[in-house]
Amino acid sequence: MTNPSETKHMSPFTAFAFHPKTLHFETQEKDETVILFLRQHIILILPWFVLSLLLFLLPTILFPVLLSRLSAPFIIPTGYVVVGTMFWYVATFGFLLTKFIHWYFNIFIVTDQRIVDIDFVNLLYKEFSETQIGKVQDITYNTKGVLAAMFNYGNVIIQTAGEIPNFIFESVPYPDKVIDVISDLAKAKAVKDTI
Amino acid sequence: MTPEVIGSVSALVMKLFTVFGLGVYAVFAIIIVRQEQLMAKTLAESSERILRALTLIHLAATIAVILFAIILL
Numbered sequence: 001m002t003n004p005s006e007t008k009h010m011s012p013f014t015a016f017a018f019h020p021k022t023l024h025f026e027t028q029e030k031d032e033t034v035i036l037f038l039r040q041h042i043i044l045i046l047p048w049f050v051l052s053l054l055l056f057l058l059p060t061i062l063f064p065v066l067l068s069r070l071s072a073p074f075i076i077p078t079g080y081v082v083v084g085t086m087f088w089y090v091a092t093f094g095f096l097l098t099k100f101i102h103w104y105f106n107i108f109i110v111t112d113q114r115i116v117d118i119d120f121v122n123l124l125y126k127e128f129s130e131t132q133i134g135k136v137q138d139i140t141y142n143t144k145g146v147l148a149a150m151f152n153y154g155n156v157i158i159q160t161a162g163e164i165p166n167f168i169f170e171s172v173p174y175p176d177k178v179i180d181v182i183s184d185l186a187k188a189k190a191v192k193d194t195i
Numbered sequence: 196m197t198p199e200v201i202g203s204v205s206a207l208v209m210k211l212f213t214v215f216g217l218g219v220y221a222v223f224a225i226i227i228v229r230q231e232q233l234m235a236k237t238l239a240e241s242s243e244r245i246l247r248a249l250t251l252i253h254l255a256a257t258i259a260v261i262l263f264a265i266i267l268l
Contacts, residue, residue: 079267
């Protein structure tokens with residue numbers, strides 16, 4: 001197996017990090033090392049960025065056209081136009097921010113001891129699930145669609161003997177490398193347990 | 196009631212509705228800030244400060260819009 005090189009610096013857009021040095025998660029033990037850190041591929045949030053860009057441009061392009069074409073029976077006061085436009089930009093920024101936070105905090109972590117899946121379902125609901133590396137039974141991956149093939153991302157499905165039968169890392173980059181790393185860790189753990 | 200009084204009362208009602216609506220959005224902005232703080236405890240990462248700054252900018256901008264609405268409308 002060819003291990004990916006270590007990730008020294010993580011940016012807010014990092015979706016695949018091998019042995020990240022500057023990362024720590026909530027229930028991490030002192031003797032526990034993070035091997036892999038994953039998020040969904042960055043390409044999946046690109047549509048939200050494009051939509052937000054269009055929403056940002058809308059007041060400057062579409063609104064003047066609409067106002068000139070439509071003959072309203074009343075005059076909209078200037079104060080409402082100013083406040084409405086300001087709110088439009090703030091709400092668009094808020095929309096993009098929530099989408100980004102949702103992506104940013106949906107993470108998969110593989111340590112030398114366990115696999116952790118943190119799901120940030122919405123602003124008020126968080127789900128934290130984990131399984132021990134020793135409980136991994138089977139691991140597969142699939143890539144579906146043109147984008148997945150082009151940008152090399154896919155779903156990694158981990159079957160375990162634990163309470164949670166399946167762990168699914170959805171749309172993560174380099175799924176082949178992910179299963180290599182987890183397989184190696186599971187084998188190493190099995191060897192260690194038999195000694 | 197004279198038309199002037201009706202006009203000023205309806206303008207006041209419109210202003211109150213607008214400020215109330217913006218206030219509801221401000222609650223949403225506060226939830227985003229709080230949620231980011233909670234999630235940052237789950238995952239401590241070097242770039243987390245940028246995200247915190249963005250959520251605070253969003254909240255500040257929302258408060259600014261409310262203030263503008265109170266002054267301009």
